[in-house]
Amino acid sequence: MREGAAMTVSFEYAGATVEIVEAGTILAAARVNPVELLRRAAFPPPVRRVELTVSSADTPAGPVHVFAAEIGTTTGDIPDKERIRAVVLGNDPVGTLLAKRIAAGDPIATRIVDGVGTVAVAAYRKLGLDRPTERESQTAVLADAAAGLQAAVTHEAGGSVVRLRAEVPRDEVTPEHLTAMVRLVLQAVTELLPPSTQPLAGRRYLVTRENIPTVVTTTQEVTLDQVGGLADVVAQLRQIAVSFRHPEAMARWGARRPQGILMYGPPGTGKTMLSRALANEIGADFREIRTPEILDKWLGGSERNIKQIFRDARRYRVPTLLLFDEFDSIISYAGAGGDAASQAINAVAGIFKQEMNDLIEANPAVIVVATTNFPHRVDDSLIRSGRFDVKISVPKPDEAGRAEIFRKMIAQLAAAHEEPGFTMFAGDLDLGELGRLSHGMTGADIKEALRRVQLAKAMQDARTGGMVDPISQRDLTASVRDLLGQR
Structure with missing residues (x-):
């Protein structure tokens, strides 16, 4: 097993090479939304599909991470065309002759046998043989002693579906639990394959939040690994993500992670994309606040809106990145002008300062990011340290x-x-x-x-x-x- 610069854990199993990328990030993301893994991975027949999902759930004993896998095979309750043909043809001389004619492409023989097969399927269903009985479901347990993980294994529907499920208390879950679950899933898969010393020989499985093959990402799905040309900026954001994902280390040293981040630079340099990538790196919900959500033409409306946004933020139960895009258009030139419009902007800026003062104490699961193309339009007191601890210049790439x-x-x-x-x-x-x-x-x-x-x-x-x-x-x-x- 090895760990590389990209936090990749690699191991061999049944002849296959398995790589788990950013296991910690996968677990963090699963706190917010279910994370699907292995969805497009290819396995030898009779295994048709393998789906592994990591999610979060609240139980009477407390919050847990749930590892759930489903393995589908070609064997099922309702016979497919090949199985029906096998039943109809049998092993007698007539069946053998018809089988040879079908193999040679004889359309008449094919229609005869498939017609009989259709009747057989109808009878199969009418007799209720397509519905699995309770006796057909079997439950067992697979365990990984090293990680202390146990997965309940259920064989259903005549063996065509195998399900695995394991739960780990959220405060105790580690990347080793994810690695163990992947091993157990592969163990269940190999038990369904024809006997062989290395049934998965020559195959490679990449366990990552990005489906395989990698799809074109939008800014909704982008990760820091996919950001090009901004190595220094990405490095800073990775450090912030680490501090966010490890509150226990922060608490041990009495350290205070950044509460606010200001990203500024020319248009088109990727500030909003970087914000989304940071949210994905943390495993946080992403909430973008746009100007129309705050500024209101009615007296006092804008102030109420900004208060409500922060009131909601204090109540978020999952990690959340709050993005104020085009920050300067929301609270620009604070302190300038004496007309009604300037006073309204000043009022919003003043409330924003107050709300930011104790946000991290009220809800440490929230981080605020503000982006602007015009940093000189934002009052210095608004973005001072303690409110926006990190200020990142996002330049045009060289x-x-x-x-x-x-x-x-x-x-x-x-x-x-x-x-x-x-x-x-x-x-x-x-x-x-x-x-x-x-x-x-x-x-x-x-x-x-x-x-x-x-x-x-x-x-x-x-x-x-x-x-x-x-x-x-x-x-x-x-x-x-x-x-x-x-x-």
Whole structure:
């Protein structure tokens, strides 16, 4: 078993290589929403699917992490076409002759046997043989002694579905419990496979919050691992996530984790995306507060709105990241002007200061992030330390950063769309050259350049019926230059 820089635990099981990425983050995320794992992993027949879900639940004994797995096989109560044919044909000479004719593609023999099979299925259902009885359900226990994890195993529906379930008190759960559950699931899978010393030989299973194959992520799903060109910013956010995920360490040393984070920089540099990635890294709910939710044309309305937002925040029972996007538009130029509009803004800013003063003591599960393109428009007293302890500049990426953004975006697109017989990108792309040519572009600009090339290729595909070359260096270069020329 090994741990790498990306907090990956790797081990071998039944000939397969298993990697668990960011087990701590998976467990943290499961506090908020169920996390699905292994959903698209491929296993040898008769295993058709394996689903492993980690979630949180409240029980009379206290909150727990729930590990639940479901394994589906091709054996079931209702016979499929091949099984019905086997029953109808039998082993007699006539059955053998019909089987040979079906194998040779004889349509008449096929219709005869399948017609009889249809009648057999109807009789099968009429007799109630498609409904499992209580005697068909069997329960057992699989255990991992090293982690102290026990999973109840239920075999249902004539063996076509196997379920595993284990619970661990939330305060006691560790990444070792997740690793143990993965082992138990693989043990249950191998027991369903034909006897072999290494039934999963040559296979690789990646246990991560990102489904396999990796899909194109939106800012709703983005993780810090997928952020390119902002290594220093990502490193700072990872440190914040660690402090948030380990309150026991903070308490032991009397340390106070950051309560507020201000991210500022030019438009399109990814401040909102980074906020969502931080929420995912922590395993927190994400709540975005926009200007219309606060500012109200009626006297006193804006003040009531901001108070209600913080009142709700104090009541959140799960980790939550509260994002005030375009912060300056909500409380800009605090203290400036004497007209009614300025007074209303000043009132909102004043209440915001008061609410931030004791938020972390009232609910340490909440962290506030504010983003702005114009930091000079925000009053210094509003974002002083104690309210916003961390201030992060999010700059435009440099040449190396832009090349890294191209690399990650292209890799995500290829993983999501390429399949046997279809190659999306040419193999000789010069990412360094693309980084040099895209001088001054942001991550949002690079995403737009790729979108334009994708659209052009899709339109060409629609016109020619698929006779389209992969996206080339020339295609990307032209798109970058075209986008820069429009500025």
